[in-house]
Amino acid sequence: MMTMNRRKFIEASALAGTSLGILGFKTPHTLVAEGKRIGIIGLDTSHSIEFTKVLNAAQPNPAYDGYRIVAAYPYGSKDIEKSASRIPGYIEDVKRMGVQITGSIKDLLEITDVILLETNDGRLHLEQAMEVFKAGKKMFIDKPVAASLRDTLAIYKASEKYKIPVFSASSLRYIKGIDSIDKSKVVGADAFSPAALEKTHPDFYWYGVHGVETLYTVMGTGCKSVTRVHTPDTDIIVGVWQDGRIGTVRGSRSGKNHYGGTVFTVDGNQILGPYAGYEPLLAHIVKYFNTGEIPVSPEETIEIFTFMEAADESKRQSGKSVTLESVLKKASS
Missing domain, CATH: 3.40.50.720 (NAD(P)-binding Rossmann-like Domain)
Structure with a gap:
């Protein structure tokens, strides 16, 4: 016993x-x-x-x-x-x-x-x-x-x-200030985040995805092409949307880096940031677990990763403009 x-x-x-x-x-x-x-x-x-x-x-x-x-x-x-x-x-x-x-x-x-x-x-x-x-x-x-x-x-x-x-999703989808944005009035946006590189992953897949997710949260889908400027310390991706809007992501690897951005709307500019922590993301995860409803569509997430892959292709082509359609077609073949 x-x-x-x-x-x-x-x-x-x-x-x-x-x-x-x-x-x-x-x-x-x-x-x-x-x-x-x-x-x-x-x-x-x-x-x-x-x-x-x-x-x-x-x-x-x-x-x-x-x-x-x-x-x-x-x-x-x-x-x-x-x-x-x-x-x-x-x-x-x-x-x-x-x-x-x-x-x-x-x-x-x-x-x-x-x-x-x-x-x-x-x-x-x-x-x-x-x-x-x-x-x-x-x-x-x-x-x-x-x-x-x-x-x-x-x-x-x-x-x-x-x-x-x-x-x-990245937790930066729920950065402070995002809830106050009327996305129907967004005419462009600039986002920024750290962008440390990891040799086993495409450049922006590692840290830079945070800035890209912030950009897409306010701009939505519909990016047509990207151009990337690359230096040892900084990357800038310029995306052109099908409706003519422009969105950019700045990823930094030097100095002390933060998360944030500026959203340009028909009513004026609005600032995003600082980082809101993990709890807003967790609340959406729990809602998904309860309902099975996803807050971010597969189409948007796939486009985010296509955007970043196109940025890598632009880097390989010394900064030439690359269409998302072309890299998606290559990955699908």
Whole structure:
């Protein structure tokens, strides 16, 4: 017979996130209402930690409707050192917040209802997302959707095949000031963000996507062509929309960089910023988990990544104008 002290130890360990389900005691996923158990794929990004802090708080905001992160599969970047080196520490961080660590995505899917695909390395997203699609679970994919336009298209094709709408967005879609913009009156915009480069990803897929997402949030879809100016410290992408509007993104790699922008409207200029944190994005993720309705269309997300790929092609062509249609056609072939 088990002693009282041994029983208390096992129950406390389960609540701390160790896997003791085989002994018949409560593990974290059994303490959360069915349907609201979130699983994380990828503990190689600070986003995983920040989301867990908010959702697993002692007194979480009622806006999150009882959703909690109950389990995580930690991998994850393998050869991007800055990301991979975070994993051991982040494992311990989430365990202290009641998250159970699993040995595979398959095990994670068995004890969770919805997924945050947080792996920092977009090269792994298609493979990891396919496991989630096949399990029939809703999924938020953090930026970047993938590390190539071809994989981005494949993910959305799989979304259609498995009839599971997928939501992806940067948290900069919800930057302060964005809610006050009447998008029907926007005649142009300039956005800016850090744009550190990562050799395994197209240039703007890594950090610069934040600025591009801000731009698209106010401009909407319909960009026809882009031209890119590249220097060691700065990139500027100039996009021309089909209706003649112009939107730009400035990505900086030197000095202290922030997020923001200027929106030009028929009523005057409006300033975006500063960064609003992760909570506005989380509120939209929870709404998506509840309803299955995505706040950003596949068409818009695909165009965002086409825009960035066209910018890379412009760089390869020494700053020539490149149409989005041409790079989309190439990636689709």
